Amino acid sequence: MKRILPAVLLALAAALPAHAEGTHPLRIGWVQSMANAPVLIAEEKGYFRDEGLNVELKGFGDGPVIQQAVAAGEIDVAYIGAPPVYQWAARGLDAKIIAKVNYGQAAVIVKADGPIQVPSDLKGKRLAGVSRGSGMDVLLRGYVLKEAAGLSPDADLTLSQMPVGNMNAALDTGVIDAAFSWEPFISQSVLRGAGRVVFDVNSALFGYPWYVIAAPAKTLKERPDDLVKLLRVNSKAIAFLHEHPEEADRIIARSLKLESLKAANGSVVAPEAIVAEARKRLGWSAKIEPSDRAFIQRLIDYSVALGFLDKRLNVDEIIDDSFAAKATAQR
Structure with a gap:
């Protein structure tokens, strides 16, 4: 029996769905930008753990690289700019925006x-x-x-x-x-x-949306409960950014490894003061407003006019509000 048991266990494991919800960490790709600070806050404050969400964070330099990782199946969900999502859709990769992360930057x-x-x-x-x-x-x-x-x-x-x-x-x-x-x-x-x-x-364009949470069809279908948990985490982190700005600025500065700098008058500017200055040009919000839809549609139209897209898409084709509605209802 001792020799047979490992083989039996391997056979049982092989029979299980490879990507069933909860069987592996939710792999989150995020553009390493200050505007995506909710990711940093959630990790620092343990919000993923509090929701019972096992995650693996993967930082990227820009959206196009994340786009490649999504297409290759290397990440399950992305904190990314809205344009890559409609670019995916235009090229046949079914993905949806399920929440907003920030505005400005x-x-x-x-x-x-x-x-x-x-x-x-x-x-x-x-x-x-x-x-x-x-x-x-x-x-x-x-x-x-x-x-x-x-x-x-x-x-x-x-x-x-x-x-x-x-x-x-x-x-x-x-x-x-x-x-x-x-x-x-x-x-x-x-x-x-x-x-x-x-x-x-x-x-x-005050409040124009930029980073969003987006997921490909495979994740939407196979891990809906984890996505709802993720949206609760995102909202909780955004609330912390608003309610505890000084602590949040310290967390952001430390996580992004910002260094003090010398001002023109010779004074030293602390890392958290850099974050405080940045807040003049960006902020955080989770809810997708009608104005956000209009702005993303505007970006789509720009992309067509500039020759980056072959056809015009309707913004409603790439936004799915159902996960956010569930996240709000379950609070």
């Missing part, structure tokens, strides 16, 4: 002592953005440059791509004249006195 920064005062002054200048076709690129080309600045992204300025972490140094050394960046990089530049915000997207 992006801005155009220029040299503090430079001549650029308004977005239209970017004409003829060198502007750095991130990967072509990414969500931030769509926002930059479709809204910031075309609508706000009245410029052609391809004809009126030199638009280059570089990692967001390299933009401040490139701006400092004069390699570029401006950068379309996000937090905490914006605040780090501003607090050092090196950079100046010339266009804050959240001031122009």
Whole structure:
């Protein structure tokens, strides 16, 4: 019997569904951005554990890389910008947005002592953005440059791509004249006195949604209870961000390994002060509002106009409110 038992157990294990709910950690991919702070708060405060949710967090540098991980089946759910989700749908990968994470985060920064005062002054200048076709690129080309600045992204300025972490140094050394960046990089530049915000997207479009929680059809079907738990965790973490801002800022600064910096007047700026500065341009909210749907539809339309999508999608095709409704009902 001792020799047979292991074989029997292996046979039984093989007969079980490979991805039944609860049989392996919920693999969460997240863009390592300050705007996705609810992930950091939930991990630090034990909210996943409190919900009985076994998770494996996997950090990524940007949305397109997460998109590849989702398509490869390497993660079950993503904290990601809305554009990759509708891009997935357009390319045949069935996935849904099930909750919001944050609003705001992006801005155009220029040299503090430079001549650029308004977005239209970017004409003829060198502007750095991130990967072509990414969500931030769509926002930059479709809204910031075309609508706000009245410029052609391809004809009126030199638009280059570089990692967001390299933009401040490139701006400092004069390699570029401006950068379309996000937090905490914006605040780090501003607090050092090196950079100046010339266009804050959240001031122009207050409360515009950016990061969302999205899951492919396989996860929606096989792990619905875990997704409901995840949305309760997300809401709880967002509430903590609002109710305990100073502690939350310390957690974010520590988790993102932010370092103190020296301001132009020689004073030292603590890491949590960088997070506090960033709150001027971003915030957190879980509920998908009608205005959020309208903005995501706007991004879809930009993507079509820019040639990044072959067909126009309806935003309602990529949002599923049912999990959020269950999460709210079960509180």
